[in-house]
Amino acid sequence: MNKTYQVKAKDNLQVEVHTWTKGEVYEVVEKSDYMTLASNQGCLNYVLTIKEQVLGEFEVLEGQQ
Template sequence: MKTYRVIAKDNLEAGQHTWTKGLDYEVVEKTDYFTLASNEGSLNYFNEVKNAVLENFKVTEVN
């Protein structure tokens, strides 16, 4: 498992989840998917879309 922090590059929306430009959020990578924290909770994505999703964020801290 890999955990790191990302900062939203813009205000973003995906369904009922939102991310605020400039705020940081946690990403937790698992074997087949990753979890991205949002203002409302968290959202799971399959790894196949990881690059497309994370292009909207700047990685700041990797553990």
């Protein structure tokens, strides 16, 4: 089952061609072994083993994580 929630960027961020704007809200969808994080240019997939590191750059909204 997929888990969907929202996060807010703590700062302006950039990874390769993907960017996130400070204060903007983005969607995260967790699957069984990876998560998809929306960006200004589309979305990016991350393995769940680095979830805490990636989400450390965001404020998780709605009390989910």
